[in-house]
Amino acid sequence: MIFAVWLPLVMPLLAVPTARRLAASLPPRAAAWLLAGCAAALAACTAAALGLLTVAGALRLPPVAAFGHLERALPGGDAVVAVPAAPVAGALLACCAFAVARRALRHRAELRAARRAADAHGLAGDLCVLPEAAPDAYALPGRPGRVVVTAGMLRALPPAEREALFAHERAHLAGRHHLFLLAAELAAVCHPLLRELRSPLAYALERWADESAAARVGDRQVTARAIGRAALAARTHAAAPRPSAAPAATTGPVPRRVAALLGSDRAADRPRGRSLPGGRRLIAAALLACVTFSAAGAVDAAADLHQTVETAQGEQPGR
Amino acid sequence: MSETSPAARRPAGELEASVLAALWAADGPLTPAEVQSELGGRLARTTVTTILSRLHDKGAVSRSRAGRGFAYSPIHDSAGLTARRMRSELDKQDDRTTALARFVSELTSEDEQLLRSLLDEADPAGTQGAAGTVDGRHPGSGTTP
Numbered sequence: 001m002i003f004a005v006w007l008p009l010v011m012p013l014l015a016v017p018t019a020r021r022l023a024a025s026l027p028p029r030a031a032a033w034l035l036a037g038c039a040a041a042l043a044a045c046t047a048a049a050l051g052l053l054t055v056a057g058a059l060r061l062p063p064v065a066a067f068g069h070l071e072r073a074l075p076g077g078d079a080v081v082a083v084p085a086a087p088v089a090g091a092l093l094a095c096c097a098f099a100v101a102r103r104a105l106r107h108r109a110e111l112r113a114a115r116r117a118a119d120a121h122g123l124a125g126d127l128c129v130l131p132e133a134a135p136d137a138y139a140l141p142g143r144p145g146r147v148v149v150t151a152g153m154l155r156a157l158p159p160a161e162r163e164a165l166f167a168h169e170r171a172h173l174a175g176r177h178h179l180f181l182l183a184a185e186l187a188a189v190c191h192p193l194l195r196e197l198r199s200p201l202a203y204a205l206e207r208w209a210d211e212s213a214a215a216r217v218g219d220r221q222v223t224a225r226a227i228g229r230a231a232l233a234a235r236t237h238a239a240a241p242r243p244s245a246a247p248a249a250t251t252g253p254v255p256r257r258v259a260a261l262l263g264s265d266r267a268a269d270r271p272r273g274r275s276l277p278g279g280r281r282l283i284a285a286a287l288l289a290c291v292t293f294s295a296a297g298a299v300d301a302a303a304d305l306h307q308t309v310e311t312a313q314g315e316q317p318g319r
Numbered sequence: 320m321s322e323t324s325p326a327a328r329r330p331a332g333e334l335e336a337s338v339l340a341a342l343w344a345a346d347g348p349l350t351p352a353e354v355q356s357e358l359g360g361r362l363a364r365t366t367v368t369t370i371l372s373r374l375h376d377k378g379a380v381s382r383s384r385a386g387r388g389f390a391y392s393p394i395h396d397s398a399g400l401t402a403r404r405m406r407s408e409l410d411k412q413d414d415r416t417t418a419l420a421r422f423v424s425e426l427t428s429e430d431e432q433l434l435r436s437l438l439d440e441a442d443p444a445g446t447q448g449a450a451g452t453v454d455g456r457h458p459g460s461g462t463t464p
């Protein structure tokens with residue numbers, strides 16, 4: 001158990017770069033599902049491992065053992081490792097739970113605030129226009145979802161591109177993309193290494209919406225121009241360039257999105273690893289192995305602990 | 320499939336959205352004919368008129384007499400103040416990425432240059448060059464901030 005239980009905690013070290021690599025070579029929709037799914041699975045395994053460590057450690061303490069109807073506390077064979085690890089794991093688990101709850105509540109509060117802001121204005125269909133000069137646009141999830149756009153954004157785009165913008169936001173709403181983002185956000189709270197999955201996921205979701213918009217509008221060029229023009233308008237309007245979350249070494253997400261829409265064969269989406277068709281399969285296999293090991297580690301540790309507890313409760317093992 | 324009239328098959332809500340967007344993008348009140356041409360003639364005039372009067376009934380736009388018909392403009396409502404306060408409250412949250420997928424994300428200087436060249440290549444005629452409209456709307460912003 002003592003080895004298996006660590007597996008989910010260290011596996012993201014391997015799985016995260018692998019998932020990012022694989023996502024880069026997938027179409028946006030598949031990439032989004034992959035990244036969000038990986039984040040959720042790895043986070044769940046992490047939480048399970050922390051839980052197991054905590055329980056295993058706690059059962060070595062006589063009062064807890066008595067509470068669990070154990071005849072005696074668990075043998076301290078590996079107590080040197082388990083006993084100091086348990087309080088740490090317990091504390092981490094509590095921190096995770098607290099942070100996840102806080103994050104989820106904040107998410108809800110943010111959506112409520114945004115919805116109140118939108119509700120104060122008249123609606124036309126699913127569109128809400130905020131009378132502000134700064135160009136901005138976002139999809140406001142809910143029932144029904146809304147497309148929120150500032151007057152500044154509408155003035156910056158010609159009619160055809162406004163339609164592309166609306167189609168983009170409607171694709172976010174229809175695909176319930178905010179749930180993907182939330183899943184990744186909560187996963188990142190559970191394991192710091194999973195933070196690295198957020199930006200590729202955000203990019204995949206934008207690309208997904210871009211592609212839907214292009215299909216809807218029927219013109220990739222118009223869609224590309226709408227994205228580019230909106231980004232430029234927002235930049236020229238901002239007093240100072242916004243601090244970039246990730247100081248991109250090469251190119252930021254917007255030029256890549258535009259290039260992906262304009263480029264032949266969507267070359268921009270497949271920077272590397274595309275030349276070898278077998279390569280992608282290999283990466284996928286590696287990722288699958290990572291996630292499987294992670295889950296198997298947690299399950300194995302759980303089974304091991306279960307058996308140990310049953311033995312300690314005086315039952316015959318193997319029955 | 321057919322190129323004829325994609326607008327006709329769109330849900331009414333989307334048409335309303337397009338019409339309201341056209342009013343907001345304009346500098347002054349628009350007549351139904353002007354809205355129609357602003358939208359590229361994809362909608363029939365009667366459709367536009369119907370949508371405009373529906374929007375007026377909902378209180379989303381105001382109208383004034385213009386010749387024999389009406390000219391419509393969006394309502395800059397008094398509720399805007401409340402909304403703006405809530406929005407700035409929202410902006411105070413250090414990052415909104417959790418809740419809202421934004422259309423606009425940050426650009427670095429290199430991104431901006433690359434983007435401009437990409438858009439220029441895509442639109443060599445320069446009919447509505449990427450930089451053109453943006454800078455035209457915000458005079459003086461063409462220079463590097």
